[in-house]
Amino acid sequence: KAGVTQTPRYLIKTRGQQVTLSCSPISGHRSVSWYQQTPGQGLQFLFEYFSETQRNKGNFPGRFSGRQFSNSRSEMNVSTLELGDSALYLCASSLTSGGAGAGELFFGEGSRLTVL
Amino acid sequence: AQSVTQLGSHVSVSEGALVLLRCNYSSSVPPYLFWYVQYPNQGLQLLLKYTSAATLVKGINGFEAEFKKSETSFHLTKPSAHMSDAAEYFCAVSPRRTGANNLFFGTGTRLTVIP
DSSP states (O other): OOOOEEEOSEEEEOTTOOEEEEEEOOTTOOEEEEEEEETTTEEEEEEEEETTEEEEEOSOOTTEEEEEOTTSOEEEEEOSOOGGGOEEEEEEEESOSSGGGTTOOEEOOOEEEEEO | OOEEEEEOSEEEEETTSOEEEEEEEEOSSOOEEEEEEEOTTSOEEEEEEEOSSOSEEEOGGGOEEEEEGGGTEEEEEESSOOGGGOEEEEEEEEOTTSOTTOOEEOOOEEEEEEO
């Protein structure tokens, strides 16, 4: 069974540009969550989508957005990039968005974004 | 607000020695608690999860954790460290009554195993 796939794995952008990251969840998983990982702030929750609907949103500015498609694949977008957006962006999929399976996340290897 | 505190950003143990990684949580209601592991250049992998069914939770790779409400702790242990256990470990909490996948992670503990 294929795991969570994130593309691209590495990318370099300059300030002011925008970026789109993609995530393909494990087959059958309908929940996709995004996390930002930085040395200074650690792992922070960005948002969660379930069946194409945003279920939860973390405390990030509106420059960070996401969406989910009918096949459960998800994208996140960051507009007007800032130096502080340099991070590892992790996508995680899950069978459920609540209940007994809560928090059982399967992570991808991440997309490492560098903003110059 | 929910949060977890991991004591010790770096822990070193000898191969074969006991592993003890500390985590304390802060929550107004009994939360779901997790330990995840991250190997270099990889995503996170779930080690174990507490959901109030049992206070001692067994996970993968010989790890286990004990939930102690009186101490608000959820420490991770393994009786005998192996070289392959070297990684970063994250404790996380999910509030039970709200969105379940928006986990709050601790700052992580990097485990080094000395041969």
